[in-house]
Amino acid sequence: MKNIQTSRRDFLKASGLTTFGLALGISGFTKDASLKKITPAVLKLEINPFIIIDTAGNITLVNPRPDMGQGSTQAVPSLLAEELEVSLEKVLIIQSDGKEKYGSQVSGGSSSVRELWLPIRKAGAAAREMLTTTAAKRWNVPVTECHAEDGAVFHKASGKSFTYGELADDASKLEIPSDPKLKDPKDFKIIGKYNKRLDVPDRVTGKAVYGIDIDVPGMVYASIVHSPAIHGKIVSIDDSEAKKIKGVLQVIKTERTMPHRTSEAVAVIATNWWAAVKGKKALVVKWDNGNYEKTVDTAGYFAETYEAAKKEGINYEEKGDFTVKYAAAKEKLEAQYETPFLAHAPIEPENAVAHVKEDGSVEIWAPVQGPDWTIRDVCAYMKIKPEQVKVNVTLLGGAFGRKAYHDFVLEACHISKEIKKPVKVIWTREDDITQGPYRPGMLSHMQGFVEDGKITGYHHHAIGESILGQVFKGLKEDEADSWIGEEISTGNTKYNFAAASKVSWTHVKTDIPIVWWRSVYASNFGWGQECFIDELAHLAKKDPLKARLEILPDERFRKVLETLAEKAGWDEKLAEGTGKGLAVFKSFNSISACCITVSKKGQGVKIDKVVSVIDCGYYVNPDNVKAQTEGNIVMGLTAAIKDGITFTNGACDQSNYHQYNIMRLNEMPAIEIHIVDSGSAPGGVGEPGLPPVAPALGNAVFAATGKRMRKLPFDIANLG
Known part of the structure; x- marks a missing residue:
């Protein structure tokens, strides 16, 4: 548990948490992040992996399950907020980054609430106990005379209170309770109740940040030609017409790595997406389909x-x-x-931005269903260590299981390594439907x-x-x-x-x-x-x-x-x-x-x-x-x-x-x-x-x- 004196932005960067999609309240992952609303240079305290409280009273809850439309940006933090005794309107929700301390971070198998029901509630209850214990010590009263409510701890008899921010420093020095007392379901204020999805307005108005919205300095675009038979091999590439298109920078041979095999592909690199797509259409690739005309049938x-x-x-x-x-x-x-x-055919097709840097480290921005699985697959593919990979998870415009299959992320990694630039790969709808899985x-x-x-x-x-x-x-x-x-x-x-x-x-x-x-x-x-x-x-x-x-x-x-x-x-x-x-x-x-x-x-x-x-x-x-x-x-x-x-x-x-x-x-x-x-x-x-x-x-x-x-x-x- 670390006490860090730093700015909010530097703290989040140091923690490996996303910075492009932050805003107050559950409407996180927005393009107009309200970082300026937070007092800088205050003490940020990680009470446990999922709860960060600063001495100004600001509360950050970490959501360990990416949101692909199923509402995890509200459901999972609701479990924390219920036990922590805070309302979701008053906290910042950010996405976990795949680090091991957050445990399983895969949205899939309808698992978010059913697997996190106890662990996340225990995290909130443990933090509440630590804060309440700290307040009781300051007042020199029994813990049983204190209770937490709306981001503060109150002493019943005297009416005195401390905000969580006032208690956070001392609370962070306590040992985290391993078996905190959970609320009785009859006392729930959030769980099981109708609550407005506070993230919906940003999604409706276009403020929400999806993978396809990401823009990284120095980034180029790639559109990929895959074999119609999926596993076909390249016989020849004629890129003469593609290179005549304004904005096309180069054409390279690349690969699509699936769990069971790797297939050949060709990438058109351009300064903008439209040029990359036009270049792809102008490209002439001849394929050897081998025996796949019989086995892909x-x-x-x-x-x-x-x-x-x-x-x-x-x-x-x-x-x-x-x-x-x-x-x-x-x-x-x-x-x-x-x-x-x-086919899964999510409204937002597969896309990823990858930057393979000179030191071999990789940074990724992508709508993936599990940042931890993404780190695992990128490490295996690039032959690097987990600490060399940073994953920034965006909102997902639909997935249905498809975006836990990371072929599109690995494509971006391969191309970035080859061209030595950050690259944004976007599959077309035709890629999505014709290529599977x-x-x-x-x-x-x-x-x-x-x-x-x-x-x-x-x-x-x-x-x-x-x-x-x-x-x-x-x-x-x-x-x-x-x-x-x-x-x-x-x-x-x-x-x-x-x-x-x-x-x-x-x-x-x-x-x-x-x-x-x-x-x-x-x-x-x-x-x-x-x-x-x-x-x-x-x-x-x-x-x-x-x-x-x-x-x-x-x-x-x-x-x-x-x-x-x-x-x-x-x-x-x-x-x-x-x-x-x-x-x-x-x-x-x-x-x-x-x-x-x-x-x-x-x-x-x-x-x-x-x-x-x-x-x-x-x-x-x-x-x-x-x-x-x-x-x-x-x-x-x-x-x-x-x-x-x-x-x-x-x-x-x-x-x-x-x-x-x-x-x-x-x-x-x-x-x-x-x-x-x-x-x-x-x-x-x-x-x-x-x-x-x-x-x-x-x-x-x-x-x-x-x-x-x-x-x-x-x-x-x-x-x-």
Whole structure:
């Protein structure tokens, strides 16, 4: 713990914290940072890694999870502020920089609140105890007679008080409590309450700083030509026309380093972005695609998955002898459910500024999901030590998992090292969509049977490429993918199949790069699971809700489904040509259920209403829970009825939003979101609302039309 006499700007620089995006209040990361509002040359004290208090009373809270739209700039500091007894309007929020002292700093897996619920609250509570203890010592009174409130400590009997700034110096000399007392949830003033997102005005008015806004002195721009077949090799480069364009400085060979391989590319360097893009368009590059025209091919890949469905997979779990009991069953079903490859397509495409300096150190400004992972990957790539890398994390204009894959950052590092200047790399939308990585396309081979009107047997055979295998090289040929297995295991789904159940896996590889996509595998396998459970319910001649409740002993699941039934009017009589479908899925320790109502329209159906219910345990802001669930519904519907990603002859068939469509405002149905307050440990919010959406829609289509959809996406206007 250090006492530093310095200016605010110098302190932040010395701490390795970002300086380009600072402003008072939670509206940090703005272009007009209000540094001048802070009294200079005061004592800054780091009470613990997440809390900095100066002797003028100014409080800085460090947010260790980058904000990609999910609201971490408010949610995580709210945990600190709750226990520290300060309001967010009065503190400065800054982003952590990847240093080890902040712990895990990756925004992903809906992990921010659920993983930081205790550590960040303990940090705030520890600081509060240290400040309160200091005040009690000065007054020579018992600590129990003092309490913290609104950035100050008060003595109940005398009415005396000290501001945190007046106590900070002495408090910083105390040992940090290892097990401070946390507030009882009934006493929460911030957590669980509706609070305005104070960062929204800056985002709406354009003051917010995203990666694409960064401007570094001496910076040049780079636009990159990637192989259409992704992994193709360069045969020749004709840059004669590109170099004629005003502003183009040079053309160099560069590389795109992905976790599983490195591919060749060409960079056009220019004084401005427009010149770099024009130079890229004028460049003529010939590629040798080798055998990738066959291995980077979605039709061939899916053909392999369907062949794999004819064979036994590797068991992840089995209860009872499913194969024997399925063979003997009188009432049984078998079906395959397919989900496509999908691009992330965030509104802000991938971009990064990198400056590789003469001493070998690297400074980066980028919208990344994890500064600690960025440091790790840059160190491995540049063969340098963590202390030689500085990462300045900006706001992210969307990510959905894509910006935790650092190929674009490493491209910037490589180019900067080659040209010996800071360089800003910006991917075009076409780069983003045609190059990946993508959500993997997957196949669910489903088998099940019913006995005496009840679902008693179930087998989910998951087939496809593995993130664990391709990205992390962590999957042996003879083992089941544990990430997938856990997602669809009965331990996660809580379905109790009395006779037998089985989860198995077959690895079908592809050279198409993949990575996690919003809700990861839950979006793939929730489709097969929940549509097939519906099929089995109809085979048992049971209402789909009642059939589920019969095999769901878990009280949290039951409460979510019962709430959904009530809010969606499940038992109401429907008009002719109208149908309702539901689905439930657990992901990231949250349970989400969805009911969708559709009505016949021409050769297809119209989506009339979506009702979603989520039990995410304790949460910070109900408004943010609803906002994230709304986003999940939009993305879930898009994934169900809009374009997937396909490759033909090694090249992606989609290039921009005109071919990779998203839901438009005028297409959206009415939406209702309901939260079940279970008081359970915090679960995720950013992703769990998505997996039930597609199967609820598929089940609704069947209810309205009698047509069973088994392959995503499908044309909702023409069901064939």
